[in-house]
Amino acid sequence: MRSSNPVMNSLSSAKGGAQRGAFEVGGPQGYQDPYAGYGQAPAQATGERPMTVDDVVSKTGMTLGVIVLFAVVNFGISLVSPGLAVLLTIAGAIGGLVTVLIATFGKKYGSAAVTLIYAAFEGLFVGGISLLFSGMLFGDANGGVLIGQAVLGTLGVFLGMLFVYKTGAVKVTPKFNRILTGAIVGVLVLAVGNLLLALITGANPLRDGGMLAIIFSLVCIGLAAMSFLSDFDAADKMIRAGAPSKMAWGVALGLAVTLVWLYTEILRLLSYFRSN
Template sequence: MRSSNPFMSSLTKAEGAQQGQRGASAAYQQGYQSAGEQWGQQDQQGMAYQQSPNYGAPTKASDRPMTIDDVVTKTGITLAVIVVLAAVNFMIGQTSPGLAMGLTLVGAIGGLVAVLISSFGKKYGSPVVTLVYAAFEGLFVGGFTYMFTDMTVGGANAGSLIFQAVLGTIGVFAGMLVVYKTGAIRVTPKFTKMLVGAMIGVLVLVLGNFVFTLFTGEPTMLRDGGPIAIIFSLVCIVLAALSFLADFDQADKLIRAGAPSRYAWGVALGLAVTLVWLYTEILRLLSYLNQD
């Protein structure tokens, strides 16, 4: 359905921002393997260090083994930054939609760059990269939320949709944590490769959709709110949910291996990427279901 909202003219840009978010998710999953290999090399060096005369001497706080409390704390800080910046851009959108749209695009691009730096720039576990990502992604989430609640939903209650999307994201996160803890789905190298492959496939589809919309000005069946668009959003939600298993497994392996506490920032970044992707897809799906 059409709307008089000024964001409607920027739908093509919004699709590009969403494409960037999926690219960040796929890139971060690929970065897991390189981070694991990097820590494996450090772990071998650590075994040799234990045999040295200096073993047992006081070390920096950042060098102590990572714990589950570190993961919870760093993830909480990361999400808090995202929520604060999202609220700021959402409020900006109510008074200056054009500025909010610009900040949304900056946030999407900046967040993608931060994830690429963490994944392929040997910056895994960097608090600066993680918090910079959180700041950019907060701008993206705030603008995306305002745009979809005001542009495509029509007469539906925007506040209700946001609440449902947040509640759904929390529910999926909690459910996948239970699935991981019970071992209902095991995270194996084959599982991870299949997950990354599926995410790359989705990214290719979104790229094709973006190019078509860019040249024609009309959304494809993947984003027109019809049955195929709903199915596609559901597929994205399933992939985002399964990504949580890879995030949990990464944290579990690092803790059991005695990785430095700073690596908790890398885990926090991975969880934030997945949470943002899941939230945006749930909100998009709700907007489809509430169209007149």
């Protein structure tokens, strides 16, 4: 049940705790396979119906809708006040990070408010970063084409990885998740180190559009794509285990985190090629 996505890990832990509580009511004799018959016990123990695929689809759709809405709002603001749009982009990035940390470490499992607040912050960030990377913030009329390509690329990767997961072409195992998590942590350390280097010396080798930056973006895109497999597997197992329906909000949050990361990296990569 472990996932490379910290939000999914938190949801899995919460679901696991609910299962243990439900199974311990009847003592050892009352134990049952958590995945047999979609495991209704955990949801019943909380007085809620079990989570379904429809719950995940609808909550994820609502979350993405909020992201798009606030991205459009920040785009509109940029036409009137570019400076304010930049401030909102920074606020969105910081607010989104803080919200994910609250959801992960504050055990706000299945909170609609936390998920939608994250979506609002990330919408501001996505809108601003799209304007910045595409050049539209600086008057590039062709920036909309770049944004459209990034959106199509993100959608294509998402659907492609969903197909890969459903066909079982790649098996999501504990070893797979451990390797993926280690790789993501390594990329994060490199990104933070590159940021500190840029602040201290002005050099920015991983984000300057050169060959090394292109390779780094391709690695990030690959890891984000693989993260979808881990996210799908965690969500699938939660549904089979009969997790409460409210947990669909947490699944939506986890998928949104991966989608935003993937979109940002694809857009950044396309901006490199256009600049070159």
